[in-house]
Amino acid sequence: MKGVLSILIVTLVCVSCSPESSMYQTAESNCNQLAQKLVSFSRLTNFEKEKFFELKKERHDQYERIFQEAAELNRLDWELVSAVAFQESQWNPKARSSTQVKGMMMLTLPTAKSLGVMNRLDAKQSILGGAKYLADLRDQIEFGTSSGDKIAFLLAAYNLGIGNIKHIVYSIDKNPTSVTWLDLEDKLLNDVDHGSLPGNTISYSRGQQTVDFVERVRDYYYLMLADSCI
Numbered sequence: 102m103k104g105v106l107s108i109l110i111v112t113l114v115c116v117s118c119s120p121e122s123s124m125y126q127t128a129e130s131n132c133n134q135l136a137q138k139l140v141s142f143s144r145l146t147n148f149e150k151e152k153f154f155e156l157k158k159e160r161h162d163q164y165e166r167i168f169q170e171a172a173e174l175n176r177l178d179w180e181l182v183s184a185v186a187f188q189e190s191q192w193n194p195k196a197r198s199s200t201q202v203k204g205m206m207m208l209t210l211p212t213a214k215s216l217g218v219m220n221r222l223d224a225k226q227s228i229l230g231g232a233k234y235l236a237d238l239r240d241q242i243e244f245g246t247s248s249g250d251k252i253a254f255l256l257a258a259y260n261l262g263i264g265n266i267k268h269i270v271y272s273i274d275k276n277p278t279s280v281t282w283l284d285l286e287d288k289l290l291n292d293v294d295h296g297s298l299p300g301n302t303i304s305y306s307r308g309q310q311t312v313d314f315v316e317r318v319r320d321y322y323y324l325m326l327a328d329s330c331i
Contacts, residue, residue, distance in 0.1 A: 171232035180325035194224035206231025253282035
């Protein structure tokens with residue numbers, strides 16, 4: 102995934118952005134510069150970025166500690182979990198869809214039950230469950246040549262299901278461990294039976310939906326990392 106190296110650099114720099122550091126002013130300056138760079142990586146429009154930060158103040162910040170707890174329990178970046186939640190529900194714990202997925206992380210009923218989530222509309226249960234689901238999927242990702250690929254595969258699996266992603270990856274004429282996100286993206290857009298995938302429509306193919314999901318979450322992930330650094 103483009104920019105992942107920069108994300109790792111930002112994360113390391115942000116750790117040093119504390120008043121206790123003797124280099125606090127320099128680190129703070131670096132954080133601001135790198136945060137601006139991350140915001141520029143996001144391909145969202147300025148209006149979308151402004152709306153994101155507005156909703157972050159209105160909705161997200163009251164749940165931030167839960168996102169951090171859930172991420173720590175599952176060895177994930179809390180900013181990534183938050184980004185997924187924004188794409189799924191715009192941090193609305195009461196969100197529902199016509200397909201009966203519900204809650205902050207928009208879990209299906211079977212998935213929620215498998216994760217021990219009793220009430221999908223309870224924000225804490227949904228966030229903890231969604232983070233655990235992401236971690237479970239991560240542990241099943243055996244392909245990808247970079248950390249960026251693995252993040253993209255993880256997000257694709259969250260959206261389309263790990264079984265579908267594995268089936269598509271194994272249909273690519275390459276060793277699965279060498280399959281990249283670009284390989285999977287091309288397959289999803291141009292060479293997959295969309296009609297066999299859940300949620301496919303004539304006007305919006307299921308493969309395109311998954312590619313868009315990955316790209317949007319990545320964009321929100323950049324914004325979350327930038328905001329946590331400033």
